[in-house]
Amino acid sequence: MLQKIIDWVPENNRLERIWLMAKFDFVTRYYGSFLGLFWALLKPLFQLAIFYVVFTMLIPSTTDKFLLFLFIGIIMFQFFTESVHGSMNIFKAKKYLLENIQINKLDIFYSGISATFLGFLFNFMAFALANLILNNTFSWSILLFPVVLANLILIIFATQLIFSTIGIYVKDIDNIWFVLNNLLFWGSGIFFDLSKLEGKLALIEYFNPLAGILTNARDILIYARPIDIQLLAINLLTAIVLLLIGLWGFKKYSAKALEKL
Amino acid sequence: MSELAIELKNINKTYTVMDKDSQNLRGRIISLITHTNKREIKGLSNINLEIKKGEFFGIMGHNGSGKSTLLRIMSGAYPPDKGGTVNMYGRYMLLSLGLGMNPKLTARENIYLNASILGLTLKQIGQVFHEIVAFAELEEFVDTQVKYFSTGMAARLKFAVAVHADADIFLMDEFFGGVGDAGFKAKSEAVFHESLVKGRTIVHVSHVVKTIRAHCHRVLLLHQGEIVGIGTPDEIIPEYQKLSKKIRK
Numbered sequence: 001m002l003q004k005i006i007d008w009v010p011e012n013n014r015l016e017r018i019w020l021m022a023k024f025d026f027v028t029r030y031y032g033s034f035l036g037l038f039w040a041l042l043k044p045l046f047q048l049a050i051f052y053v054v055f056t057m058l059i060p061s062t063t064d065k066f067l068l069f070l071f072i073g074i075i076m077f078q079f080f081t082e083s084v085h086g087s088m089n090i091f092k093a094k095k096y097l098l099e100n101i102q103i104n105k106l107d108i109f110y111s112g113i114s115a116t117f118l119g120f121l122f123n124f125m126a127f128a129l130a131n132l133i134l135n136n137t138f139s140w141s142i143l144l145f146p147v148v149l150a151n152l153i154l155i156i157f158a159t160q161l162i163f164s165t166i167g168i169y170v171k172d173i174d175n176i177w178f179v180l181n182n183l184l185f186w187g188s189g190i191f192f193d194l195s196k197l198e199g200k201l202a203l204i205e206y207f208n209p210l211a212g213i214l215t216n217a218r219d220i221l222i223y224a225r226p227i228d229i230q231l232l233a234i235n236l237l238t239a240i241v242l243l244l245i246g247l248w249g250f251k252k253y254s255a256k257a258l259e260k261l
Numbered sequence: 262m263s264e265l266a267i268e269l270k271n272i273n274k275t276y277t278v279m280d281k282d283s284q285n286l287r288g289r290i291i292s293l294i295t296h297t298n299k300r301e302i303k304g305l306s307n308i309n310l311e312i313k314k315g316e317f318f319g320i321m322g323h324n325g326s327g328k329s330t331l332l333r334i335m336s337g338a339y340p341p342d343k344g345g346t347v348n349m350y351g352r353y354m355l356l357s358l359g360l361g362m363n364p365k366l367t368a369r370e371n372i373y374l375n376a377s378i379l380g381l382t383l384k385q386i387g388q389v390f391h392e393i394v395a396f397a398e399l400e401e402f403v404d405t406q407v408k409y410f411s412t413g414m415a416a417r418l419k420f421a422v423a424v425h426a427d428a429d430i431f432l433m434d435e436f437f438g439g440v441g442d443a444g445f446k447a448k449s450e451a452v453f454h455e456s457l458v459k460g461r462t463i464v465h466v467s468h469v470v471k472t473i474r475a476h477c478h479r480v481l482l483l484h485q486g487e488i489v490g491i492g493t494p495d496e497i498i499p500e501y502q503k504l505s506k507k508i509r510k
Contacts, residue, residue: 017377024374028365096362099338100355100419101378172285255340258333259276 014107021111026118040119041126044075051191063193068135068222071127073190073214079120080156080210081181083113087160088167088177091257099258105250109160113153131221139224148216151232154239155209161246168257189214209235209242266430266462267312268348272341274304274330274486304330305341305486314350314429315460317453319467319477319494321501323508327486328466332432335464351429351462352380356419356436364408368399371407372422379426389425397421398445417445424452430462470498 030039051070055061063069087109091098094108167173188210195215197204205212212228212235219225278300279292292299305327312318322328333339334347336355341347354375362371372393376386394400397417407415416436423431453463453476467473473480473494480497482489482504490500 013377013380013382016383020374020377020383024363024366024370028363097374097378099333099336100357101375102337102349102353103378170286176286258338 018107018111018114021108022114022118025111025115029115029119040122044071044078044123045126047074047078055191061192065135065222068127068131069193069218070191071130072217072221073188075120075123075127076152076214076217077185077188077190077210078123079116080152080159080184082119083116083156084159084163085177085181086116087112087164088173090160090164091168091254092261095258095261105254105257109157109164112160113156116156117153135222137222137224139220139226141220141224141226144220144227145217147232148213148220148227151209151236151239152213154236154243155213158239158242158246161250162242165246165249165253168254168260184208184210187211205231206234209238264314264350265311265348266314266316266350267310267335267464268346268350269308269310269335270346270348272308272310272331272334272345272347273306274327274334274339274345275342276302276304278302303486305334308488310481310488310491312462312464314462316478317463317465317476319465319473319480319497320483321467321473321480321497322483323468323505325485326483328483329434330486331483332434332464332466336432349430352427353430353432354379354419354423354426354428355432355434356416356423357434362407362415362419365406367404367406368394368397368410368418369403371418375419375422376426379422379428381426386426393418393421393425396424396448420449428461430464433463433465433467435467436465470501474498 048067048071051074052067055066055070090108090112097103097108098105163173163177166176170176187204187208189204194202194205194211205215212231216227216232216235220227279288308331320328320331330339332355334341334345335349336353337347337349338355363374366374369390372390373383373386376389376393377383381389394403397414397420399414399418402410402414407418410418420436463476465472465477477494479491480494481491482497482500484504489504490497
């Protein structure tokens with residue numbers, strides 16, 4: 001156990017290496033495109049505009065501060081979905097490293113998440129600016145946002161490990177992901193308020209950690225409400241359980257990743 | 262030359278080949294239940310090998326003999342079958358004639374990335390950066406994406422990084438002799454001699470008798486995944502040639 005903790009502490013240049021890989025991942029995603037890094041910001045803004053038009057003009061939403069509600073939902077979900085989707089073919093994408101040079105396979109996941117996190121930061125800054133201008137409520141519970149974000153990152157890491165490992169053996173993983181991603185999109189309350197659901201459906205926040213994470217994020221960032229500790233605890237527990245499953249599966253089944261390509 | 266650089270114990274490698282239909286979710290489930298649609302191919306059998314630090318070790322064999330599989334097991338890209346142990350004592354880099362670099366990144370970025378993975382800090386990379394570029398003879402292409410490089414240019418770049426980032430073990434798959442013009446080959450050879458003095462270990466997979474004879478201290482001959490013999494080039498090359506004649510018949 002102690003050795004595992006020690007391994008987490010960056011030896012020599014490990015942090016530098018992860019940072020370099022993350023930076024290059026981030027840059028190559030937008031290399032050569034006309035608008036370059038602005039795509040990182042434009043994509044969620046475009047999605048935001050569409051949903052906003054639909055849910056204010058066509059099917060008016062009764063959710064308070066709907067623009068901000070939608071904005072944070074979209075960028076957090078996009079962080080999740082881009083990270084996981086990017087990891088499904090990670091062994092193929094990083095074959096040039098894994099085959100030629102000794103590298104800890106987990107480092108390519110850390111760098112992958114860091115790269116999408118950079119994109120998320122861009123978007124979050126835009127959200128923070130909008131929140132500052134449009135929102136007149138504030139609560140110190142906002143300081144707990146890093147905990148909620150850490151919960152999201154744990155979920156992302158766990159899902160990446162699970163899907164990339166399955167992807168080694170099952171070539172139609174993209175289709176499975178497409179279905180799951182759609183389920184999560186509709187079941188996470190990106191554009192509707194889950195608290196309005198009644199009966200058993202109201203429990204969705206506890207079963208789907210993304211939904212719970214979004215609820216807590218919105219409560220503390222937009223509505224100045226206290227964080228729901230019980231929800232946070234259950235979401236964190238789910239993330240840890242998923243992460244343990246992901247790490248176990250990855251350790252057991254990822255060794256043959258390159259020869260299965 | 263007494264310290265070990267590479268130790269392989271009881272290495273076997275079996276590839277499981279699946280039918281195309283078994284590679285999707287439906288096929289996987291059916292295959293799990295029925296245990297059909299897959300075949301096993303033996304890649305390597307019972308390989309036990311010790312390579313000493315500072316040794317220039319050759320691996321010879323005909324196509325399909327398991328040379329590249331063995332090298333990829335050493336590099337950690339492929340796991341051996343259960344019960345096999347691979348111990349690598351030092352930092353290593355596999356050099357093959359494939360691109361081996363991120364084609365979307367520039368030469369500069371690839372140098373930083375590869376050298377960093379080999380263990381150099383950003384400061385150390387900065388110190389050897391110009392030497393790497395000069396050695397690879399790519400001064401005019403530092404900020405060009407590697408996708409525009411020829412195979413030779415990319416191989417030179419990889420080799421230059423491996424040399425200057427002080428990898429302890431070079432795993433070379435048909436790499437030597439195929440890189441660059443006569444000038445670069447001469448430079449590479451000089452590096453090999455200097456490297457061996459520094460105690461670097463080189464594992465060199467090749468068909469080319471000439472380079473094996475010129476450089477290797479010991480050679481392993483593989484045939485159909487099994488060791489035929491290990492010895493000096495003078496002992497093993499005739500065996501290899503005899504085997505070639507037999508295969509041709």
